[in-house]
Amino acid sequence: MNEKVSVITIYDHTKSKAFPWRLKWRSRIYTITKIGNHHTRESGRTLYHIFSVSAGNLYFRLSLNTTTLFWILEDTFDGESN
Amino acid sequence: MEKATNSTKRTILHIDFDSFFASCEQQCNPLLRNRPIGVTATHGRTCIIASSREAKRLGIGTATRTYDALRICPTIQLVPADFWKYWEISKKFIDICKDFSPFIEVFSLDELFMDATYSIHLYGTVENFVAAIKKRVRAELGDYLTVSVGASYNKLLAKLGSGLKKPDGLVIIKPSQLESVYSAASLQDICGIGPRIEARLQLMGIYNLLQLRRAPLTFLIAEFGNVEGHFLYDVGQGIDPRPVLPYTQEPTVKSVGRQYCLATNQHDQRIVLQNIYELYEEIGLKLRRLNKKARSIGIGIFGAYNAYGHITQQTYSDTGSDFFNWSMQILKQKYGGLPVGYVRRLNVWAGLLEDNKYLPLTLLPEDRKKEKIVKVVDALNDRFGDHTVRNGFLVYATKLTTTPNGWMADKFERMKLAKTGYPV
Numbered sequence: 001m002n003e004k005v006s007v008i009t010i011y012d013h014t015k016s017k018a019f020p021w022r023l024k025w026r027s028r029i030y031t032i033t034k035i036g037n038h039h040t041r042e043s044g045r046t047l048y049h050i051f052s053v054s055a056g057n058l059y060f061r062l063s064l065n066t067t068t069l070f071w072i073l074e075d076t077f078d079g080e081s082n
Numbered sequence: 083m084e085k086a087t088n089s090t091k092r093t094i095l096h097i098d099f100d101s102f103f104a105s106c107e108q109q110c111n112p113l114l115r116n117r118p119i120g121v122t123a124t125h126g127r128t129c130i131i132a133s134s135r136e137a138k139r140l141g142i143g144t145a146t147r148t149y150d151a152l153r154i155c156p157t158i159q160l161v162p163a164d165f166w167k168y169w170e171i172s173k174k175f176i177d178i179c180k181d182f183s184p185f186i187e188v189f190s191l192d193e194l195f196m197d198a199t200y201s202i203h204l205y206g207t208v209e210n211f212v213a214a215i216k217k218r219v220r221a222e223l224g225d226y227l228t229v230s231v232g233a234s235y236n237k238l239l240a241k242l243g244s245g246l247k248k249p250d251g252l253v254i255i256k257p258s259q260l261e262s263v264y265s266a267a268s269l270q271d272i273c274g275i276g277p278r279i280e281a282r283l284q285l286m287g288i289y290n291l292l293q294l295r296r297a298p299l300t301f302l303i304a305e306f307g308n309v310e311g312h313f314l315y316d317v318g319q320g321i322d323p324r325p326v327l328p329y330t331q332e333p334t335v336k337s338v339g340r341q342y343c344l345a346t347n348q349h350d351q352r353i354v355l356q357n358i359y360e361l362y363e364e365i366g367l368k369l370r371r372l373n374k375k376a377r378s379i380g381i382g383i384f385g386a387y388n389a390y391g392h393i394t395q396q397t398y399s400d401t402g403s404d405f406f407n408w409s410m411q412i413l414k415q416k417y418g419g420l421p422v423g424y425v426r427r428l429n430v431w432a433g434l435l436e437d438n439k440y441l442p443l444t445l446l447p448e449d450r451k452k453e454k455i456v457k458v459v460d461a462l463n464d465r466f467g468d469h470t471v472r473n474g475f476l477v478y479a480t481k482l483t484t485t486p487n488g489w490m491a492d493k494f495e496r497m498k499l500a501k502t503g504y505p506v
Binding site: 052059077078 | 466
């Protein structure tokens with residue numbers, strides 16, 4: 001998909017964890033209810049943080065480019081088969 | 083490093099993720115949980131490379147064609163593989179395990195051996211030790227990822243144990259339990275015995291592990307030769323002196339290779355050549371990262387015809403273009419060029435490696451210029467990402483990416499892991 005999206009993140013200093021909390025995509029706001037996984041990926045010298053998250057019945061894969069600090073929505077899934 | 087020993091006082095664990103690739107996808111995406119899913123190659127070849135527990139229950143396993151999988155279960159969800167994600171999760175797992183013992187051997191992307199002989203006493207029993215590992219896996223990697231553990235006094239039996247009770251199991255094999263475990267397991271449950279060896283054993287009248295246990299060494303050597311005969315005899319006796327080789331030990335690199343299945347059966351010769359070139363570029367890049375050069379290369383082309391061969395040169399090289407030209411020499415000499423017909427799979431490798439530091443510097447100006455260009459291109463690609471600058475022949479070609487595969491055969495990734503000592 002690779003669409004730019006707006007994301008509000010939270011940094012919890014007690015757990016030393018940062019994670020996305022709300023996402024605005026195509027004028028709609030989604031509150032993230034579950035973080036499935038967080039991992040990193042490198043492309044050249046740019047480090048990307050990849051968050052696999054779900055908001056209700058929707059799944060999103062978000063990537064944060066740590067050079068530009070831009071968020072990209074890479075993939076979504078609504079539970080429908082293939 | 084530990085020495086090889088036949089001691090039955092060691093405590094070796096084999097820790098294996100359950101349906102790893104599929105479970106990773108289900109961990110990341112909760113909407114896929116409790117559903118049959120199949121992980122497929124990223125470019126969409128029609129074969130499932132890993133299936134979830136739910137799919138396995140329906141009879142959909144590794145290597146099932148997607149056509150057959152969809153016929154068995156029309157609602158199966160097909161997910162493209164993401165090996166970087168699996169490798170990242172695997173590295174986190176290694177990071178957890180090294181808190182329990184420094185003696186960890188990464189066996190593949192989703193399984194490892196751990197020598198817990200010197201740390202098991204901290205937890206009292208094997209059960210407590212394994213429960214602590216499982217608790218950390220659940221807390222740090224996710225609630226949907228589970229591991230099965232085999233515990234015994236050597237690697238052979240630990241590996242056998244982890245496969246006997248899945249998912250989320252623990253099987254402890256003590257020396258006194260060997261006969262009873264062997265009576266319940268089959269020949270192919272042993273790592274190293276495949277369908278062909280099993281068939282040969284059956285021709286000799288050996289149908290199970292208990293019969294193998296009673297087979298004389300001379301009998302096995304007469305059929306299988308010295309090495310395989312000794313291995314099978316040791317399997318029968320439950321002997322495995324191999325030590326757990328810590329992942330911090332740098333691997334020996336004897337050759338670098340890559341096998342690639344094209345997205346479709348390819349008739350276009352230009353695309354086939356581009357893929358061969360791209361694969362050799364990847365081999366060259368891996369060699370440069372390992373500071374090595376090769377003077378022997380091989381190629382295999384499989385599809386409507388099978389063409390393969392290798393060539394050894396007097397000079398060493400680490401550039402994809404040289405390897406590609408050498409491979410064209412092979413094809414020209416053996417087949418008069420690239421044979422006509424569709425191509426399904428390509429296989430390339432480079433061998434007879436030597437460290438750069440032992441090789442003389444070239445005096446030829448054109449070779450020095452070439453080395454400089456390769457260095458600059460590598461620097462640009464390292465800075466801006468793979469394929470930023472590539473040979474003109476590949477301008478419109480598919481971009482093949484190097485990813486760690488399921489067997490962790492990529493020596494560069496292994497080397498990086500060994501050098502850093504801390505995977506995360």
